[in-house]
Amino acid sequence: MRSAIAHLDVPVLLIAGELDVALPPRPAAAYASLFPRSEFAVVPNAGHSPWQDDPRGCVDTIARFLD
Amino acid sequence: MSPPSPRSRCSHRRTSTSSSRAPSPRPRANRSGASRASPRGLYLGQFDLSLIHPHPRPEPERREHGEKFLAELESYLRTVDSARIEREARIPDEVFQGLAELGCFGMKIPVEYGGLGLGQYYYNHALTMIGTVNASVGALLSAHQSVGLPEPLVLAGTEDQKRQYLPRCATGAISAFLLTEPEVGSDPARLRATAVPTEDDSEYVLDGTKLWTTNGVVAELLVVMARVPKSDGHRGGISAFIVEADAPGITVHRRNAFMGLRGIENGLTSLRNVRVPRENLIGREGEGLKIALTTLNAGRLAIPAICAGAGKWSLKIAREWSNARVQWGRPVGEHAAVAHKIAFIAATTFALEAVVDLSGMLADEDRKDIRIEAALAKLWASEMGWRIGDELVQIRGGRGFETAASLAARGERAVGAEQALRDLRINRIFEGSSEIMRLLIAREAVDAHLKAAGDLIDPHVDLADKLKAAASASGFYARWLPQLVAGKGDLPTSYDEFGALAPPPALRRAHQPQAGAKASAYLGDLGGLSQRRTLQLLDLRGTGDSQTPMDAASYRVDRQVDDLEALRSHLGLERMDLLAHSAGAALALLYAVRYGDRLRRLVLVCPTPRDDGMPHSKRRLLARRASRTPQRRPSTTRRTRSNRKR
Numbered sequence: 082m083r084s085a086i087a088h089l090d091v092p093v094l095l096i097a098g099e100l101d102v103a104l105p106p107r108p109a110a111a112y113a114s115l116f117p118r119s120e121f122a123v124v125p126n127a128g129h130s131p132w133q134d135d136p137r138g139c140v141d142t143i144a145r146f147l148d
Numbered sequence: 149m150s151p152p153s154p155r156s157r158c159s160h161r162r163t164s165t166s167s168s169r170a171p172s173p174r175p176r177a178n179r180s181g182a183s184r185a186s187p188r189g190l191y192l193g194q195f196d197l198s199l200i201h202p203h204p205r206p207e208p209e210r211r212e213h214g215e216k217f218l219a220e221l222e223s224y225l226r227t228v229d230s231a232r233i234e235r236e237a238r239i240p241d242e243v244f245q246g247l248a249e250l251g252c253f254g255m256k257i258p259v260e261y262g263g264l265g266l267g268q269y270y271y272n273h274a275l276t277m278i279g280t281v282n283a284s285v286g287a288l289l290s291a292h293q294s295v296g297l298p299e300p301l302v303l304a305g306t307e308d309q310k311r312q313y314l315p316r317c318a319t320g321a322i323s324a325f326l327l328t329e330p331e332v333g334s335d336p337a338r339l340r341a342t343a344v345p346t347e348d349d350s351e352y353v354l355d356g357t358k359l360w361t362t363n364g365v366v367a368e369l370l371v372v373m374a375r376v377p378k379s380d381g382h383r384g385g386i387s388a389f390i391v392e393a394d395a396p397g398i399t400v401h402r403r404n405a406f407m408g409l410r411g412i413e414n415g416l417t418s419l420r421n422v423r424v425p426r427e428n429l430i431g432r433e434g435e436g437l438k439i440a441l442t443t444l445n446a447g448r449l450a451i452p453a454i455c456a457g458a459g460k461w462s463l464k465i466a467r468e469w470s471n472a473r474v475q476w477g478r479p480v481g482e483h484a485a486v487a488h489k490i491a492f493i494a495a496t497t498f499a500l501e502a503v504v505d506l507s508g509m510l511a512d513e514d515r516k517d518i519r520i521e522a523a524l525a526k527l528w529a530s531e532m533g534w535r536i537g538d539e540l541v542q543i544r545g546g547r548g549f550e551t552a553a554s555l556a557a558r559g560e561r562a563v564g565a566e567q568a569l570r571d572l573r574i575n576r577i578f579e580g581s582s583e584i585m586r587l588l589i590a591r592e593a594v595d596a597h598l599k600a601a602g603d604l605i606d607p608h609v610d611l612a613d614k615l616k617a618a619a620s621a622s623g624f625y626a627r628w629l630p631q632l633v634a635g636k637g638d639l640p641t642s643y644d645e646f647g648a649l650a651p652p653p654a655l656r657r658a659h660q661p662q663a664g665a666k667a668s669a670y671l672g673d674l675g676g677l678s679q680r681r682t683l684q685l686l687d688l689r690g691t692g693d694s695q696t697p698m699d700a701a702s703y704r705v706d707r708q709v710d711d712l713e714a715l716r717s718h719l720g721l722e723r724m725d726l727l728a729h730s731a732g733a734a735l736a737l738l739y740a741v742r743y744g745d746r747l748r749r750l751v752l753v754c755p756t757p758r759d760d761g762m763p764h765s766k767r768r769l770l771a772r773r774a775s776r777t778p779q780r781r782p783s784t785t786r787r788t789r790s791n792r793k794r
């Protein structure tokens with residue numbers, strides 16, 4: 082899987098929650114770096130469901146990536 | 149109306165005023181033209197919402213008429229002494245008479261033929277009500293109306309036959325259905341009884357032995373299934389005949405006795421040289437089995453109705469007893485194991501009634517062929533009815549095993565839980581055993597394909613027809629396959645009329661008042677995002693209270709990937725954007741790997757991919773965290789174990 086990801090020619094946005102225990106920012110950043118074309122964003126003060134903790138910030142990030 | 153028959157057990161005839169209050173029934177639609185029924189659709193990956201939405205309801209005038217009848221029936225049933233039926237192992241004459249006065253023998257018979265014209269829905273309700281009182285009475289009425297003469301006549305009889313026999317049936321000329329023989333039960337196609345046409349073709353001569361004829365001992369009219377030999381001018385085959393029970397040559401050899409349903413009049417009947425006029429053939433020669441099976445389609449619904457009644461009665465007894473009986477200082481209903489049984493009985497009874505009501509109304513609307521619904525309902529209801537009876541006996545403890553009469557003799561309340569169990573047992577056997585129902589249901593499940601491809605396989609079909617068949621089969625599969633992989637529910641606008649879908653738990657939580665402002669901002673923007681039509685939201689469910697376990701996500705993931713790809717092509721998207729959250733990332737990654745060229749952009753929100761996609765750093769983190777946490781549990785265990793050793 083990891084090697085397959087390394088060749089994935091698709092823009093990837095990975096969003097992490099600053100306080101997410103399932104995937105904290107540091108491993109999340111490492112994870113994002115596995116993709117050749119990735120962007121990484123941390124939602125401050127957010128947990129595993131960042132759109133709940135910072136709806137605007139989270140959705141704006143996604144919208145910017147998709148536009 | 150025909151004159152009262154001398155053999156009728158019921159002298160009373162229903163007055164004409166009672167029939168005039170009945171609404172005129174709707175004309176019966178052509179059954180063969182009925183469209184596909186819901187379980188068939190389900191087998192094909194289609195959920196036909198029109199079956200339950202809008203939920204069918206009885207028409208107002210039908211409802212008024214039906215409710216009025218049920219109220220009368222209820223007050224009458226209060227006077228029926230069920231214990232006496234059990235004690236004497238027969239239904240007293242005055243009960244036959246009382247039921248006839250109410251019109252119970254013609255509940256389903258159309259008004260123009262002297263019946264109540266209630267339709268299946270209210271007929272079912274009546275049987276449910278009767279099922280709470282005495283199962284033998286239910287069997288008497290359903291053997292007469294669900295499988296006896298009225299149903300096949302309404303389905304396949306000529307106008308003359310209907311005029312001649314239905315009014316008699318409606319007023320209490322009890323009928324019986326004679327199919328089973330000592331040598332043939334589940335496989336009726338091999339039946340041995342014969343019907344030989346006389347030389348002048350004016351009559352048939354019937355010979356044979358029929359076993360377990362419910363109502364056969366007291367019936368005035370019989371439906372007899374017999375085989376007509378093939379000959380010149382006779383296509384032959386198993387055929388259905390109307391036979392007067394007092395015709396010369398008919399003998400009821402004995403009245404059978406059973407584990408339950410002790411009140412039924414079930415006989416062993418022989419026919420020797422019984423002459424039946426040609427006009428008494430129902431339908432055509434060779435149509436007997438088809439008529440019998442079609443009769444059973446709706447006829448089978450009587451069993452779920454009676455089981456629902458037994459469930460209601462069981463629930464009442466279970467509630468009362470588990471409150472009254474105290475053991476270990478508490479009502480037994482407060483002990484978890486007993487509480488579970490009560491919950492099972494309550495929930496299952498609720499479901500039984502829902503199934504009975506829905507199938508009854510579908511039968512009344514007559515827009516669907518309900519044979520699969522009826523088979524499903526019969527199988528499930530009879531199995532569940534038996535389990536309910538068994539659990540009730542358990543809840544009653546020793547008293548569950550004791551007869552009502554014995555309880556009464558000791559001065560206790562006469563509750564016949566054991567009788568209920570015995571009465572329920574037969575439902576798994578007659579009118580198509582559970583094993584046969586399963587075969588029928590399973591066969592229908594594959595049948596859709598066989599039918600579509602049928603002519604292709606049939607060697608007797610010529611090439612032109614085969615080509616035609618191939619064209620229509622490929623049309624069938626062209627429609628069927630996409631529906632299977634990407635059902636209607638996957639299309640964004642399919643269920644718009646139901647309004648917004650319930651948000652996933654995470655969003656629902658965000659929707660709570662304290663987070664109100666935030667949530668609506670988010671939902672608003674989210675709505676904006678999803679309107680791009682290119683974005684698929686994946687597994688937002690993976691958050692919050694109902695966390696999708698990773699295992700569950702991963703074991704389905706392989707199929708879902710292909711579904712997703714089918715969805716993409718179904719939506720006509722050349723490339724699509726995916727957004728995945730939490731465990732949904734596993735699916736998105738697998739899709740990316742397999743169908744990367746069809747993916748435009750990928751958004752992963754707090755992904756928790758499967759092990760094989762998990763970065764090492766995270767594993768290290770977890771390992772570090774695990775080693776830092778004091779291992780209280782294991783050490784405690786160790787200590788306890790060593791303490792014990794000491």
Ligand SMILES: Cc1cc2nc3c(=O)[nH]c(=O)nc-3n(C[C@H](O)[C@H](O)[C@H](O)COP(=O)(O)OP(=O)(O)OC[C@H]3O[C@@H](n4cnc5c(N)ncnc54)[C@H](O)[C@@H]3O)c2cc1C
Nearest residue numbers: 325326327328332333334360361362577578579581583584
């Ligand atoms: C109280 C009572 C009332 C009845 N009333 C009537 C009535 O009014 N009219 C009437 O015509 N008949 C009536 N019957 C007969 C009833 O419908 C039959 O008993 C029923 O059809 C089963 O037939 P059988 O008893 O001969 O069992 P069999 O067919 O001999 O079957 C024996 C067992 O084998 C199983 N079995 C058979 N074939 C298969 C298969 N292919 N695959 C898997 N398992 C299979 C059956 O499920 C059953 O468990 C009544 C029976 C009773 C007991």
